[in-house]
Amino acid sequence: MASAAQGRDGTSASLAPKARTTESSMAVAPQKEARLRFQISDLDFFYGAKQAVYKLNLSIPTNKVTALIGPSGCGKSTFLRNLNRMNETIRNSRYTGQILLDGQDIKRMDVVNLRRRVGMVFQRPNPFAKSIFENVAYGLRINGYKGRLSDLVEHSLRRAALWEEVKDHLHKSAFALSGGQQQRLCIARALAVDPEVLLLDEPCSALDPVTTAKIEELMFHLKDSCTMVIVTHNMQQAARASDYTAFMLDGHLIEHNETSKLFTTPADQKTEAYITGRFG
């Protein structure tokens, strides 16, 4: 596994000057001036005896979209689920290494607090068997929010670009919505508790292209207030919607760079082979 920086130095002679300001090591910020929301160092993750992530070092800059790409089973979802400790719900899973959120070790944080700060959207829309309103209000209710729920519910639905479509039937079942609407509802639900980070685990894989475009646009607008990490199978999506891209293979991080560079001048041959469609 070649270091991304070394590899690129050899192949990026014709890059724009901007390229030289980027990182020299994967463990530090891709952009010096960008603040880092997550810093992951030497992460090893195991399902029982089976190791799924190997010595992973990655930094996730604040208020940017970082995409994780790679073939099925490469560990990208597993890695993502480490960031809000969702893997803890799987018996016999464990990790070693360090994950820092704003400089704080997430292992030592209260998990409820961590998950309030790091929201998650799943592959398949998973609305609760409740009304649209109650779905969005759920996170607020369980966090003991005492203010006016309806204002925040409206605000969250607006942020998720769903308000106009549902404002007249907030008390209908969430199951009455289409798949794309349900996914935006799940995003609104995650946004309601105002997380700093939003983890998106293949959020568009069950959606059609038009709906996918809506969600990508939504992600673009959310960048002002939210750091996003998106796992995707769709390389066009990673190229369109993300600022940084990390390529994973067999549990290893192969390459991490600004999206525009990773897709135009990949440093590693494996990355190039993957993004040009030779495998995966």
Next chain:
Amino acid sequence: MSNLRMIWRKGLNGLMLTLTGVAALAVVSVLFAVLGYLIWNGGKSLDLAFFTQLPKGEGETGGGVANAIVGSLKLLSLAAVIGLPIGLLAGVYLAEFGGKTFSFVTRYTTDLLNGAPSIVIGLFAYSVAVIPVRHFSALAGGLALAVMVIPITVRSTEEFLRAIPNSLREGAMALGASKWKTIATVVIPAASGGIITGMLLALARVAGETAPLLFTALNNQYWSPGLSQPIASLPVVIYNYASGPYDDWHRQAWAAGLVLLSLVLLANIGCRLVINRRGVRSV
């Protein structure tokens, strides 16, 4: 040769199809035979008095089983109040929390309890709730029925909770809900249709039990106020009337049987409808 084998195979196939089909038909016809018998023998005895009056004295004709109908409802309510919460919580434990060994033991014991002869459960209730206080009571009968309600509720609750996709639990936990909050506010509400159905089926199942009531709730010719006195119930009334010497008792036993079976059937059909409408996987 091959022709012969073909004939043999087809013949065997036909034979097995016939055997299994006849067995299936027998199963269905038993229910309809029972129902038909009850309607034929008991239907004509169903009048207003049957539902509203107390039993007449021995040998007299007329009267009703109002006290037994109310008694059965009372016993079932007791069984529900005692048995359903325990069954629900144990089912939640098995589906959501259980480790390996203890869950296995619990599940296995539950199945054994489910298969325990009801007369034995009656004996148990007799020894813990009748002997110490030296009299039969509605409470003892309710307790016996509750012991039978528990295992059914446990297993149906567990099944319906397991049918809830894990993504719902993850969705709630990703919002910061604790495990218990996730279960109480997302998982159980999503499975509520099925869980309630399972509970109703459990109650319907014990509504017709006679053996556990014979020496716990005993019987009563009159109304039974409170919980500490013997109480009449439909199954025991059927038992007493059917084995008694008077034609009018036999007539009323048939009628009581018809009422009991209709109630159980209605509960069953209602539950199936709820399950189908909610699209919950049936147990």
